[in-house]
Amino acid sequence: MQTRFLGRQQQPVSAIGLGCMGMSEFYGASDDAESLRTLARALELGINFFDSADTYGFGHNESLLGRFLKEGGPARRQQVVIATKFGIVRQPGKYERHIDNSPAYIRSACDASLQRLGIEQIDLYYCHRRNPEVPIEETVAAMAQLVAAGKVRQIGLSEVSAKTLRQACAVHPIAAVQSEYSLWTREPEREVLATCAELGTTFVAYSPLGRAFLTGAVHREQLAEGDFRKHNPRFVGEAEKINGQLVAELGRFASARGLTNAQVALAWLLSKQPHVVPIPGTRRIAYLEQNSGAVDVLLNEAEIAELDRIFAAERVAGARYPEAGMAGIE
Structure with a gap:
C-alpha cells in the first residue's frame, strides 16, 4: 500500500484509509465479528488509517x-x-444533533474516547463540527492543551472553511481537515484544498464513494430500515434518477478500463490531489479489497477531465444532507 502523510509531522498513513462509521450505525444492521475481520484484513492490505468518532453508535x-x-x-x-x-x-434514536465545542466538553470527550479505545494517545483528534458561537481560537487552544498533555498527537478540523482553517493554524498546527469530497461533492475545490496545501494540512476525504451511490450497487428501495440514506436528498425521487444517470456514465468509463466504479472514484481523488487521503467506509472484506486496488490506478489528464465533466456540479441533483445534517458545516 502506498503512503501519504498527516500534517507537518509527516506521520505516514496508508494512501487509502478506512471509515469505520458504518460498522456501528447509519447503514443498517452490522455485525461486530464481520467488522473485526474487515479491520484485520485492512491491516493485511497495508491500510492502517482508521477513522472513528464518539458519536458513531454512541x-x-x-x-x-x-x-x-x-x-x-x-x-x-x-x-x-x-x-x-x-x-x-x-x-439515541434521533438524527438531530447539537454541537458542543466548549473546552470542558472537549476535555471530557477526549478522556471518554481514550477509555473506549483503550489507548494512551489519540493519533489524530478532530473537532467533528464547529459551533460558530465558540471562537475557533478557543476550541483549538483547548485541543492544543490535549497535545501538551500527551493525550493527542495531532489535531484536525472537519467541514470548516478556508478562513476558519487559517484562524486555527494561527493558534496551533492543524494536521488534517476532514470534509466530504468525491466526484459528486466538489465544494472543497473552491478554496479549502488549496489552503490545506499551502498550510501543510492533509485533506481527508470522507464519503469518497458518495455513500456508496457512486458504486452503482445502491438503490433506495433496497436500503434496510435504519439506513439514513433513505432520507438523503440525493437518494430520493427525481434526484435519484438524475444521479443514477451520472453513475451509469461512470460505470461505462470504469468497465472500459476493467475497473470498478469505486476504484475509478478513488483513483480520481488520488490522482487529482497529492495531499488528499480518502477514507471509504465498508464493513465487508470484498469491498475493502476492491477499494484498495485503486492505489494502483493512474488516471491521465484527459481521463480526469472526462470524469470532471460527467460530474460537473450543475449535473448533480440534491443536497448532501437533510437539513439537520448540515449543522456545523461551513
Whole structure:
C-alpha cells in the first residue's frame, strides 16, 4: 500500500484509509465479528488509517476499535493510526444533533474516547463540527492543551472553511481537515484544498464513494430500515434518477478500463490531489479489497477531465444532507 502523510509531522498513513462509521450505525444492521475481520484484513492490505468518532453508535465504534487493538496487542497498536472526533451530541434514536465545542466538553470527550479505545494517545483528534458561537481560537487552544498533555498527537478540523482553517493554524498546527469530497461533492475545490496545501494540512476525504451511490450497487428501495440514506436528498425521487444517470456514465468509463466504479472514484481523488487521503467506509472484506486496488490506478489528464465533466456540479441533483445534517458545516 502506498503512503501519504498527516500534517507537518509527516506521520505516514496508508494512501487509502478506512471509515469505520458504518460498522456501528447509519447503514443498517452490522455485525461486530464481520467488522473485526474487515479491520484485520485492512491491516493485511497495508491500510492502517482508521477513522472513528464518539458519536458513531454512541461510543460503540470506538469500543469496537478498542477491542480490535486489544486483541492484537502492543504490536497492532504500533501499526494503526487512529483518528476520532468530538463535538456532535445526539440522543439515541434521533438524527438531530447539537454541537458542543466548549473546552470542558472537549476535555471530557477526549478522556471518554481514550477509555473506549483503550489507548494512551489519540493519533489524530478532530473537532467533528464547529459551533460558530465558540471562537475557533478557543476550541483549538483547548485541543492544543490535549497535545501538551500527551493525550493527542495531532489535531484536525472537519467541514470548516478556508478562513476558519487559517484562524486555527494561527493558534496551533492543524494536521488534517476532514470534509466530504468525491466526484459528486466538489465544494472543497473552491478554496479549502488549496489552503490545506499551502498550510501543510492533509485533506481527508470522507464519503469518497458518495455513500456508496457512486458504486452503482445502491438503490433506495433496497436500503434496510435504519439506513439514513433513505432520507438523503440525493437518494430520493427525481434526484435519484438524475444521479443514477451520472453513475451509469461512470460505470461505462470504469468497465472500459476493467475497473470498478469505486476504484475509478478513488483513483480520481488520488490522482487529482497529492495531499488528499480518502477514507471509504465498508464493513465487508470484498469491498475493502476492491477499494484498495485503486492505489494502483493512474488516471491521465484527459481521463480526469472526462470524469470532471460527467460530474460537473450543475449535473448533480440534491443536497448532501437533510437539513439537520448540515449543522456545523461551513
